[in-house]
Amino acid sequence: xxxxxxxxxxxxxxPGERATLSCRxxxxxxxxxxxxxxxxxxxxxxxxxxxxxxxxxxxxxFSGSGSGTDFTLTISSLEPEDFAVYxxxxxxxxxxxxxxxxxxxxxx
Amino acid sequence: xxxxLESGGGSVQPGGSLRLSxxxxxxxxxxxxxxxxxxxxxxxxxxxSTIRNSDGYTWYTDSGKGRFTVSRDNSxxxxxxxxxxxxxxxxxxxxxxxxxxxxMNMIFDSWGRGTLVTVSS
Numbered sequence: 001x002x003x004x005x006x007x008x009x010x011x012x013x014x015p016g017e018r019a020t021l022s023c024r025x026x027x028x029x030x031x032x033x034x035x036x037x038x039x040x041x042x043x044x045x046x047x048x049x050x051x052x053x054x055x056x057x058x059x060x061x062f063s064g065s066g067s068g069t070d071f072t073l074t075i076s077s078l079e080p081e082d083f084a085v086y087x088x089x090x091x092x093x094x095x096x097x098x099x100x101x102x103x104x105x106x107x108x
Numbered sequence: 109x110x111x112x113l114e115s116g117g118g119s120v121q122p123g124g125s126l127r128l129s130x131x132x133x134x135x136x137x138x139x140x141x142x143x144x145x146x147x148x149x150x151x152x153x154x155x156x157s158t159i160r161n162s163d164g165y166t167w168y169t170d171s172g173k174g175r176f177t178v179s180r181d182n183s184x185x186x187x188x189x190x191x192x193x194x195x196x197x198x199x200x201x202x203x204x205x206x207x208x209x210x211x212m213n214m215i216f217d218s219w220g221r222g223t224l225v226t227v228s229s
Binding site: 034036038042043044045046049050055087089091094095096097098099100101102 | 152153154155158167168169170203208213214215216217219220221222
């Protein structure tokens with residue numbers, strides 16, 4: 001099973017600041033990593049797939065990078081609506097398909 | 109617009125059963141693999157099961173094997189999850205999730221709002 005470790009667990013930032021979230025895989029997942037955003041009481045929403053491709057309708061301030069075992073989600077300038085929990089997910093080795101434990105981006 | 113509407117959640121005692129349903133609309137249901145993903149209260153996301161569109165082949169998380177059965181009725185555009193021998197650790201919101209392309213790429217591009225299952229005595 002591929003274990004995805006996200007860091008930090010919580011990121012405290014102010015609107016307008018840059019957010020950098022990390023996801024590390026226990027073995028290579030090539031570029032087959034996605035990022036999801038989840039707000040309280042809502043279902044997750046796909047942001048990035050295959051490490052660096054923005055999903056339909058996702059603003060350009062969201063970007064993804066990485067390959068192999070180390071991946072990064074960057075939010076270039078935080079908007080008030082970006083404060084949420086972010087999850088990574090790999091699809092290279094499944095079953096089981098696995099998610100990271102999440103990073104909460106909170107308002108400082 | 110893709111819509112996924114789950115139903116069938118509720119409270120059940122340990123050892124009991126529930127059948128979840130997911131009514132799909134806004135896309136050609138029969139051409140996409142479908143999934144269940146769950147989220148325990150205050151916890152992260154956990155993949156539960158996948159069913160392929162072409163032949164109904166299924167996959168399960170280890171904790172669900174032998175207890176959960178995923179199925180689909182393409183004539184009704186509906187996905188199901190039959191859950192038996194339920195345990196307290198099955199308590200979660202269960203999401204119905206569509207993959208992004210008919211090639212079963214396991215990118216989860218559309219999610220339902222979820223249905224809450226509570227297993228407690």
